[in-house]
Amino acid sequence: MIRDARVLRAGFVPQEVEHRDAEVNHLSSVLEPITNEEPTDTAIVTGPSGAGKTCISKFVTERLREEVLNVETTYVNCWRNYTRFRTLYQILDDLGATIDIHRQSTPHDELVDRLQQHDGPRTVVILDEVDQLEDPSLIYDLHSLPQFAIICIANKEEDLFSRVDDRLVSRLRSSEHVRMDKYHDEQLYDILSARSKRGLDEDVINDNQLYRIADAAAGDARLAIGILRTAAGKADRENHERITDDILLNAAEDARAQIKQTSLDSLTPHQRVVYDIVRDHGPVGPSEIHKRYSEEVDDPRTKRTVRAYLSKMTQYNLLEAEGTSRDREYAIVDQPSPTLAE
Numbered sequence: 001m002i003r004d005a006r007v008l009r010a011g012f013v014p015q016e017v018e019h020r021d022a023e024v025n026h027l028s029s030v031l032e033p034i035t036n037e038e039p040t041d042t043a044i045v046t047g048p049s050g051a052g053k054t055c056i057s058k059f060v061t062e063r064l065r066e067e068v069l070n071v072e073t074t075y076v077n078c079w080r081n082y083t084r085f086r087t088l089y090q091i092l093d094d095l096g097a098t099i100d101i102h103r104q105s106t107p108h109d110e111l112v113d114r115l116q117q118h119d120g121p122r123t124v125v126i127l128d129e130v131d132q133l134e135d136p137s138l139i140y141d142l143h144s145l146p147q148f149a150i151i152c153i154a155n156k157e158e159d160l161f162s163r164v165d166d167r168l169v170s171r172l173r174s175s176e177h178v179r180m181d182k183y184h185d186e187q188l189y190d191i192l193s194a195r196s197k198r199g200l201d202e203d204v205i206n207d208n209q210l211y212r213i214a215d216a217a218a219g220d221a222r223l224a225i226g227i228l229r230t231a232a233g234k235a236d237r238e239n240h241e242r243i244t245d246d247i248l249l250n251a252a253e254d255a256r257a258q259i260k261q262t263s264l265d266s267l268t269p270h271q272r273v274v275y276d277i278v279r280d281h282g283p284v285g286p287s288e289i290h291k292r293y294s295e296e297v298d299d300p301r302t303k304r305t306v307r308a309y310l311s312k313m314t315q316y317n318l319l320e321a322e323g324t325s326r327d328r329e330y331a332i333v334d335q336p337s338p339t340l341a342e
């Protein structure tokens with residue numbers, strides 16, 4: 001029943017992407033100069049969760065490596081590596097330049113110097129979830145190194161710009177911006193259809209079922225593929241020959257729960273404190289959240305940073321915001337009811 005489980009995984013980058021030609025071309029053209037060893041503009045890729053930001057960025061850089069010999073790429077998830085040290089370390093590690101760096105004891109600027117001295121091939125650095133960097137000035141440091149091309153991925157441009165200084169904002173404003181929107185149902189159907197053709201045996205799932213998954217995923221390709229994976233996994237475990245409607249019925253709920261758990265696991269310790277405050281006291285406004293948070297942690301971040309946390313958790317459907325920007329309040333999202341009925 002399952003032909004190739006890899007293509008149903010969340011991080012899989014397909015050989016061909018669906019419906020993002022304009023974005024693929026735009027991003028490719030921004031990176032083009034690197035193939036002639038010329039400096040490139042920084043690219044900013046934004047869009048909601050599941051819009052294909054990570055997938056398209058990796059796809060474009062992979063294709064670039066296919067086409068030219070002297071270009072490398074490196075990928076950092078800045079949420080997982082949210083300190084300046086860890087992000088820089090990741091990049092250097094990927095370049096094979098960390099041999100004598102001892103964690104913590106190496107001053108940060110030394111890491112930037114190390115990058116500056118790097119004289120290997122030109123390298124595209126994908127900074128994914130860059131809005132989660134504790135100290136976004138790191139973007140500025142990388143930006144000024146001509147041997148690197150930078151792709152910054154964030155959900156919202158504002159969340160990135162609100163936390164960097166004017167100098168960096170003006171640089172970023174003049175950079176190339178690739179925006180991605182939620183997918184339409186038809187587009188999600190095509191993405192699902194391509195995946196199921198490669199990942200599943202024939203006739204395991206029918207068109208009507210694929211359309212229903214697309215509909216339930218509401219524009220989010222991550223959720224759509226998650227539903228397909230959950231349903232296929234269950235059908236396989238239970239020795240069905242095909243995905244039944246019964247299996248599909250719970251798959252949306254299960255996939256959402258799984259994604260929610262992954263997002264919760266991604267929260268930094270400070271974000272987790274903020275989430276718990278909202279869970280215990282919501283609906284609650286940002287000022288009160290910040291007050292409670294500051295009482296609870298040793299080294300509280302600014303109000304602005306906490307607002308960025310709240311925005312991020314809202315993007316990832318962990319929290320929901322109500323009200324206008326003035327009197328906004330946050331509450332946790334209760335698991336929505338399944339919407340995969342026939």
Ligand SMILES: Nc1ncnc2c1ncn2[C@@H]1O[C@H](COP(=O)(O)OP(=O)(O)OP(=O)(O)O)[C@@H](O)[C@H]1O
Binds near residue numbers: 010017020048049054
């Ligand atoms: N145009 C596309 N064609 C084929 N597959 C796609 C396309 N867009 C997204 N996908 C797939 O959908 C899933 C989600 O995409 P991706 O991880 O790139 O979303 P994202 O925008 O980075 O979301 P997040 O903000 O949550 O990280 C991935 O498995 C990816 O391979």
Ligand SMILES: [Mg+2]
Binds near residue numbers: 053054055128
């Ligand atoms: Mg992503």
